[in-house]
Amino acid sequence: MFTSYDQALNWIHSRLRLGVKPGLKRMEWMMERLQHPERRIRAIHVAGTNGKGSTVSYIRSILQEAGYEVGTFTSPYIEQFNERISINGVPISNEEMLDLVNQIKPLADELEQTDLGSPTEFEVITAMSLLYFGYTHLTDFVIYEVGLGGRLDSTNIVHPMVSVITTIGFDHMSILGNTIEEITFEKAGIIKSGIPVITGVQQFEALNVIEKVAKEKKAKVYLYNRDFLIEHDAPVPSIGERFTFCSERNRIENLEISMKGAHQVLNASLAVKVIEYLQTYFSVQIDEGHIRKGLFKMFWLGRFETVCEQPHIIIDGAHNPEGIQELIKTVQSHVKDQEITVMFSALQDKKLDEMIQLLQSIGKKLIFTSFDFPRAVPAEKLFESFPYHHAEMHIDYKQAIEQTIHSMEKNEVLLITGSLYFISEVRQYLKNRA
Template sequence: MSKAAAGLAPFQSGEEAVDWIVKLVPFGIKPGLNRMELLMEKLDHPERRLKFIHVAGTNGKGSTCAYLSRVIHECGYDVGMFTSPYLERYTNRISLNGQDIEENHLINLVNQLKPIVEEIAETELGSPTMFEVSTVLAILYFARVAFPDFVVWETGLGGRLDSTNIVTPIVSVITNIGHDHMDILGDTLEQIAAEKAGIIKAGVPVITAVEQPELLAIIEQAAKSKQTTLYSLGRQFRYEPLSYELDKQSFHFSGPFRELKGVPVALNGEHQLKNAAVAIMTLEVLRQYYALILDDEHLYKGLSETKWPGRLELVSRSPRILLDGAHNPEGAETLAAALKHIYRYKKLHFMMGMLSTKNHTGYLRHILPLADRLILTEPNFHKKADASKLAEAAHKVIRELGLKVEVLIEPDWKQALETLKSGTEQDDLAVVSGTLYLISDVRSWVYYQTDSEKGW
């Protein structure tokens, strides 16, 4: 351990600062805002100086944040963004106008934070977690260094008790609700919906793409109790798909304030049209409530130029390798739809690695009917699912659905990637999917031949 990490001297490098934060991972996930409230109090409430766009949901949060950030910046504003998990480096999660937090700011802010974190760790509240410290670091960067006009603020897990919920935003977004983090958020979708609805604040408008009637009712009740306006997909706003092409889609948008024709997006999959529609409705609310200057030219350009790594991302052309961070049944369903409707291939070779807490059987039911070969591996992460147990689940689904799929087990993900590449011919398509911790490793290895950093 470095002298700085041992508390003997300030951090001198970004590596030392990140190392100290990552060493908080063993404190795990601690739902609740008590430590965050105390941190904000000791820092003189920097969160009160910022205009947050708070985004929650099971899937689509990251893409929606990317759309919002790109368009708002295209309109001439400075925009901060906080997302998780990151794909390559810790600093990816905190950005200004698409650029990661600079190392000197990271070092200075972590040196300010460390004694306060250690002071709280000695109280009955216990040590702040890695994600809590990261959240506070982002707030400090935006409030004391970057001073953005808006901050796109992605929820980490759930909503009500998530550390990001320490802020009062100017608009709240709930993309959708599905089966994820059920070990923490609850056993039913209704319980998960209630947790995500916890980001709704008094008088702060809400946009949602939640469509299940019983779950939408929970969102509606939360909005009503907070006396705020809810803009719901299929009711207050709609989208109509217009064209589907690889790397180029378009749709019509209609909302309570105006209609937009032929809206272009570059991200693949019909689910990205829905995410873009949610982003547009959010931008329309900002235009109406907060006088955001939103010209159609900037809106269309921003949406058409938005990129989001690790989501239907082609990282190799020979052989064709597609990365997608689908890691729950709903994500697998949207991935399967994209593979059926957008991509062309002779055979589909699928490599997956999961965390042990996910619904593997529900995921496999969507993917296995499309796959010719399934390679099961393990992410380099402490909560990884055993590849042999994934194989048991896969064989069960194969028998249940009467499929013919070759199943291979290779726990070492680098070797699994070589096996995937060696068996994929020119007219085939290879897909790597599952936990973003695997996607992160594979992406870094393909592009840079280096291992990725690890964190939430």
């Protein structure tokens, strides 16, 4: 038994050494021993390459605005580990986390002695969340964000009210596959028999896979630009974005979000479609005012977030080529006519060549750096691999930030992007600095 939160957290983190072990056998074993908490949860399951966290938060914010209590399971965390298991956006307490670990650790130890082997860090955390939402603190809804892929992800143990697939892009290719079709097949693995799926996927080859899997599972598909769409979307200075949501059931004009970028409009529209489905088929009591307020109030840390006005510093967890493309569009819409210095760090399993080629096109200066994480690419390797004339290298990202800040002019922006783990560290450093 652990007696402190720090001991419990260290035990969880120690399981990172086990890496990723796709499959549901260990989860099924633990759920059986825990008397199936996953069956007691009214779940919404969200998969996709980009936009999962924002979509989860939009759904949560609307439901919360309507007076419902909503649990969320998300990853990675930005400010504190406990936020991975939250209620109405508030992380569970250290005491609750300690209690959950003390219930799960004996199971993990026992499981280690079987042929299935030890559960991974993510499997342990997922089991903790299911135990919490299934028995410790029942809520009206729980929104589960997939960790990796979908078909073999530990969250796929849930049987949701509705499934969501946000977008499809190239990420985690060593595990999910090298083609859009292979990656989509893994994401579409969250589709359950008779449970509808709402998706913002737009590639023809990806849609074919989703519709094929859904047909096999007799699951209805709601497609973006067919069953619901966006009209009149445009950036709004000093606010975010404004758009009109349209479906065969609703037309909601001039919705506003404080998050910036066309991709956030898509994420918000997915959330509105989820709410529309819950209204229609589960009689969930939500009106248009709840949708408007919920969308506008939602804020997701580390997504085109201005962490300092003077000097102007923006952080964004764009961790794959598709995310970088959306980041550049957002920069062009919201910080045009300003000079950009880009600071970048990423993990080794990313498509670095595509990401850096895109980033170097928008920055007057490109700074490669690194951070203390097992899979982080060393700054020296980035600098040697991508010797652009306007590129620099700083091994210590904190020194890089300080030097850049002191040389910035009024019309300049420091844009820090890359791995979400990197953004989490940077945000904490800048918060403490302020």
